[in-house]
Amino acid sequence: MNRLSIFILPAVLIVLLAVPLFVEDSYIRHLFIVAFMYAVLASNWDLSLGYTGLFNFGHMTFFGVGVYTAAIAAKTLGVDPWLAIPLSGVTAALSALLIAAPVARLKGIYVVLVTFAFSQLVLQLILSQSQITGGGEGMVRLPYLRLGDYSFIRDYKLGYYYVALGMLTLSTLFLTALVSSPFGKSLKAVRDNEDYARARGISITRQRIAVLVLSAIFTGVAGGFYAIYLRVASPEALGFGTMSLTLSMVLIGGVGTIWGPVIAALILIFATEAFAGIRGMEEARFIIIAVAMILVLRLAPGGVLALLNRLTNSTLGR
Amino acid sequence: MTMLLEADNITAGYGAVTVLRNLSLHLSDNESIGLFGPNGHGKTTLLMTISGLVRPSSGSIRYDGVDITLNRASDIGAAGLAHSPQGNTLFGEMGVAEILELSAFTRRAKVQRKTQMERVYSLFPRLAERQKQLARTLSGGERQMLSIGCALMCAPRLLMLDEPTLGLSPKLKEELGIAVADIAKSGTPLVVVEQDVQFLLSLTDRLYMIEHGEVVREIDRTDAPDHAEIMKLYFGGDSDD
Amino acid sequence: MTEAMIATILSGLVLGSLYAMMASGLSVVWTTLGVFNFAHGALMTLGAYVAWTISEYLGLGLAAGMVAGTLAAALAGIVIERLLVRPFYTNRNMLLITVMTTLAAMIIIEKGTQVIWGPRLKQLPRIADGELFIFGSAISVHEALIVLIAPVTLIALWAFTARTLTGRSLRAAGQNQTAAALIGIHVPHAYGLAYALSAGLAGFTGVLLGSIRFLTPTLGSEPLVKAMTVVILGGLGSLGATAGAAFVIGFLEAFLVLTVGLYWTPSLLFLTMIVVLIFRPNGLFGGRS
Numbered sequence A: 001m002n003r004l005s006i007f008i009l010p011a012v013l014i015v016l017l018a019v020p021l022f023v024e025d026s027y028i029r030h031l032f033i034v035a036f037m038y039a040v041l042a043s044n045w046d047l048s049l050g051y052t053g054l055f056n057f058g059h060m061t062f063f064g065v066g067v068y069t070a071a072i073a074a075k076t077l078g079v080d081p082w083l084a085i086p087l088s089g090v091t092a093a094l095s096a097l098l099i100a101a102p103v104a105r106l107k108g109i110y111v112v113l114v115t116f117a118f119s120q121l122v123l124q125l126i127l128s129q130s131q132i133t134g135g136g137e138g139m140v141r142l143p144y145l146r147l148g149d150y151s152f153i154r155d156y157k158l159g160y161y162y163v164a165l166g167m168l169t170l171s172t173l174f175l176t177a178l179v180s181s182p183f184g185k186s187l188k189a190v191r192d193n194e195d196y197a198r199a200r201g202i203s204i205t206r207q208r209i210a211v212l213v214l215s216a217i218f219t220g221v222a223g224g225f226y227a228i229y230l231r232v233a234s235p236e237a238l239g240f241g242t243m244s245l246t247l248s249m250v251l252i253g254g255v256g257t258i259w260g261p262v263i264a265a266l267i268l269i270f271a272t273e274a275f276a277g278i279r280g281m282e283e284a285r286f287i288i289i290a291v292a293m294i295l296v297l298r299l300a301p302g303g304v305l306a307l308l309n310r311l312t313n314s315t316l317g318r
Numbered sequence B: 001m002t003m004l005l006e007a008d009n010i011t012a013g014y015g016a017v018t019v020l021r022n023l024s025l026h027l028s029d030n031e032s033i034g035l036f037g038p039n040g041h042g043k044t045t046l047l048m049t050i051s052g053l054v055r056p057s058s059g060s061i062r063y064d065g066v067d068i069t070l071n072r073a074s075d076i077g078a079a080g081l082a083h084s085p086q087g088n089t090l091f092g093e094m095g096v097a098e099i100l101e102l103s104a105f106t107r108r109a110k111v112q113r114k115t116q117m118e119r120v121y122s123l124f125p126r127l128a129e130r131q132k133q134l135a136r137t138l139s140g141g142e143r144q145m146l147s148i149g150c151a152l153m154c155a156p157r158l159l160m161l162d163e164p165t166l167g168l169s170p171k172l173k174e175e176l177g178i179a180v181a182d183i184a185k186s187g188t189p190l191v192v193v194e195q196d197v198q199f200l201l202s203l204t205d206r207l208y209m210i211e212h213g214e215v216v217r218e219i220d221r222t223d224a225p226d227h228a229e230i231m232k233l234y235f236g237g238d239s240d241d
Numbered sequence C: 001m002t003e004a005m006i007a008t009i010l011s012g013l014v015l016g017s018l019y020a021m022m023a024s025g026l027s028v029v030w031t032t033l034g035v036f037n038f039a040h041g042a043l044m045t046l047g048a049y050v051a052w053t054i055s056e057y058l059g060l061g062l063a064a065g066m067v068a069g070t071l072a073a074a075l076a077g078i079v080i081e082r083l084l085v086r087p088f089y090t091n092r093n094m095l096l097i098t099v100m101t102t103l104a105a106m107i108i109i110e111k112g113t114q115v116i117w118g119p120r121l122k123q124l125p126r127i128a129d130g131e132l133f134i135f136g137s138a139i140s141v142h143e144a145l146i147v148l149i150a151p152v153t154l155i156a157l158w159a160f161t162a163r164t165l166t167g168r169s170l171r172a173a174g175q176n177q178t179a180a181a182l183i184g185i186h187v188p189h190a191y192g193l194a195y196a197l198s199a200g201l202a203g204f205t206g207v208l209l210g211s212i213r214f215l216t217p218t219l220g221s222e223p224l225v226k227a228m229t230v231v232i233l234g235g236l237g238s239l240g241a242t243a244g245a246a247f248v249i250g251f252l253e254a255f256l257v258l259t260v261g262l263y264w265t266p267s268l269l270f271l272t273m274i275v276v277l278i279f280r281p282n283g284l285f286g287g288r289s
Helices: A002-022 A026-051 A059-076 A081-103 A109-128 A158-180 A182-192 A194-199 A204-230 A240-253 A259-276 A281-299 A303-315 B043-050 B073-078 B096-103 B107-111 B113-123 B125-129 B140-153 B170-185 B197-203 B227-235 C003-033 C040-057 C062-088 C094-117 C141-163 C165-175 C177-182 C187-210 C221-234 C239-259 C265-279
Strands: B003-014 B017-028 B033-036 B056-063 B081-084 B158-162 B190-193 B206-211 B214-220 C131-134 C137-140
Touching (some): A026 A059, A026 A158, A081 A204, A081 C265, A109 C094, A109 C221, A158 A259, A182 A194, A240 A281, A240 A303, A259 A281, A281 C062, A281 C094, B017 B214, B033 B197, B043 B056, B043 B081, B043 B158, B073 B081, B073 C177, B096 C165, B107 B113, B170 B190, B197 B227, C003 C141, C003 C239, C040 C094, C040 C221, C141 C239, C165 C177, C165 C187
Parallel strands (some): B081 B158, B158 B190
Antiparallel strands (some): B003 B056, B206 B214
16 A cells, blocks of 8 residues: 555656646546545545444535535625635534534444434435525526636636646545544554553544544535536435445445545546436436445455455565 | 264364364264363364354264254254253343243244243243343353253253353352253253263263364263373373374 | 314324334344344335335225235345345444445335336325314324324234244344254344345335325435434334334424424434433433443
8 A cells, every 4th residue: 555655646646637638528527527526525434434433424414514515605605616615624524523422422323323314414404494505406506716817617627627636635645644643543443443442541432523523624625616616506415326426436445445435436437427428327327336336345345446456466476 | 772963073163263173973862971171172162063053164963863064053953953052141132931932943842842841940940930031131040041941942852061050159050960960861862061070970971071172082981080080181181182 | 282282293193103113114124133224215115116006007906006015125125135134144344334235225226216117206095085083183094094003013013023933033033143043043034034024014114105295216215314313212122112212203293393393393303312312322212232
C-alpha cells in the first residue's frame, strides 16, 4: 500500500489532471466529475464503516444535508456558491455531531438501525418542509460557480472537472493523513480489539463521535458541490439508489482501504452510466449493482483492491 | 460381540491445528468406556468428532454398524447417539421443562418422552423443582444436570458425557456421580470423559488414556492400576509417547 | 370522549396492528438467525404485487391472491436465506455482511418489481366493503378486520414458537446451534423455516397494506423504517415486547398526527426513540442485548 501511495498515486493524479486536455466531450467530463464526487462519498463512508468498524448506515444523511445546505444558502439566502460549498461541510459535520452522541453508546444492530432511521428522518423532513426545500420536486436553477467573468457553465465542464478533482484530492489527503496519524492507528486498534483499546484508556465513545464528524466534513462538501454543479437539490440524494451505489463502491473497492472506494467509484460510475444508456436498463442497472455487491461479499471480501494487491505482491514475489 | 461404536484411525482438528492423530477406539454393545488424560489433548475433540460437530480429515467412524463419518450432527443425534457436551450453556431463554420436552425431538425419542421425563426428574429432583425456571438462571451444577437430562431425553442408544462433574463442589460432584452411576446401571452404554480415574473405574469397563491426540494406554477394569500408578501416568511421563 | 380522540385511537389501533405484524416478522428472523432482514419491507411489496396479479390481473379473487402473495414472499425468503445469508453463517462479521446482502436483496426486489410491473399505481381490493361506526367515529370494515387479524396472527405465531415442537426448535437453533444439532434439530432447515415464516408474514402484511395504500415498488420501505423504530423501542428479543412496542408507536403516531400534524410526526417519533435509547440502550422493553 505504501509503495502504491508514493509512486503510483502522484502519477494517477498527473494523468487525471491531463484528462481534460485530451477529453473534450463534455459528457465524458461529466462522468469524471460524478465519479470524483462519489469517490469522496465512498472513501469517507469507508472511514466510519470500514476503517473504524462503526456500523454507520446513515452516511447519506451527511451528503443530503450538504446538498440542501448549499442549495438553500446559494439560492434562498444568496450566499456565493464558492462559500456555500464549504458551508455544506460545516452543516454536515454538525448533523453528524447530533446523531453521533446517541449512536456512540449503542452496539451492533442498534447502530445500523438508528443511523439508518436518522437518514430516513432527514429525508422525511426535507419532503415535508416544502416551502424551504421544494418538497418532492426539490430545488432547481441553483446559482452556478463564477470566477470573475469566467462562467463555469459555458466551458464544457472544464472548470467543474478541476474543482471536483481538487475536492477529491483534498479529501483523500485528509483521509490518508488521518488514518496514518496516531488517532487513525487507535481507530484500527479499537476495531480489531475493543478490550485492548479499552485497557489502553482509549475512549470508544469519543472516538466514534470524532469519526462520524470527521467523515461527514468532505461528504457534506461533496453534497454542496453536487448541488451547485447540477444546479439541482433533490430528495434522491438520500434515497436507496445513491446509498446502494455508494455502498457498492465501498465493498467492491475494499472495506477499510480508503483508496479502494476511490478506484471503485471511477470504475462503477462509467460502468453504470454505460448501462443507463441502454433502453430499459435505467432501473435494472441497480439490480446489477446489487448482484455485484453480493458477489464481492461472497467471492472477494477484501474488495477489488485487495485482489490487485495480492496480484502485484505475487508478481513481485512477495 | 457386536460393536456399537468403532472409531478407526481418526485424524481431526481445527483449521491448521491437528488435535487427533490416527486415534482408534471401540465400544461393544453392552459395555461402557472411560476416557482420561491431560487437558487439551483431544478428549473433547474426539467426542465432538464422533457426534459430527467436527469433521475428521481422515479415518472412519461406525455406529451401530453404519458409517457415520460424514453424517450431520443432527442425524447422528437422531440415530440415538447422545452427547452431553462440556460446560453446556444450552438454551438460555427457555425453561427447564420446555428444554427437556424439546430434547425428545426426534421420532424415536418422542415415543419415550413421558418415561424419559419421569426418569430425568427422579434422577435429578432439583430439575423437577425448577421446571419453569429459565436455563440461564440455573447454577452450574443444575445446568450440568439439565445437560445430562437433555441427552437422556434423546432416548440414547449410546450416551457420551464430557466431564459431567467439571468445576462442581464435592457435594454436587457426588450427587452427579450417583446419577451417572445410576444411568450406567440401567444398561445404557456410556462414553465418559473424566479426570477422576477412580470414578471412571467404578463406572466403566475399560479406560483409554489419551495424550497428544493418541491412545497411549488401554486399561481393563480387571487389571486396573492402583492410585500411585495412575498418578505416575499423569505426572511421571511413564507413557511411551 | 371527543370524536377526534376516538378516531385517533382507532387509527392507532390500525397502525399498531400493521407495525406489530411487520416487526414480529423481523423479530422471528432476528431471534433465530441473528440477522436483521433489510429485505423485509421489499418482501411485503412482493407479496402485494403477486396478490394483485392473481386477484386483479388474472381475476381469481382476493383470497387466492392473498395465499399466492404470502407463498411467493415465503419462497423469496427461502431463496434469500439460502443464497444471501447461509454462506456467511461462520463469518466473524456476519451481522454486518447480512445487513448488506439483505439490503442488496431489497434493491433487487424493489427494482425487479418496477421492471416487471411498471411504475403505474395499482390497488388491491378490500377484504370487505362498508364502514363501521364506533362511538360515532367511522372506521372501514377492512381496517377493522386488520385490527382483528393482527392479534390473531400474532397469537398464532407466538403459540407456534412457544408451544409446538417445530416452533421451539426454531428458538433452540437461535439460542444454541450446537446444542440444537446434538438433540437432532437440523439447524439449516430451522433457519430456512424461520426465514420462510417471517417472509410469508411479510407477504401477508403487504397484501393487507396494499388495499389501504397504492401499490408502488417502494410500498414496503416506509413501513420498514417504522418497523425499525418499533424494534429499536421494543428490542428484537421477544415477540411480546415487539408487539407491545408496535402498539405504543402506533398510538403515539396517531396521537402526534392529531396534535402536531403529519409533518412533524416522524421527527417527534425519532426523537422519542433517541430519548429512550439514551436511557435504555437495549430498548424500552429489552432487558438484555
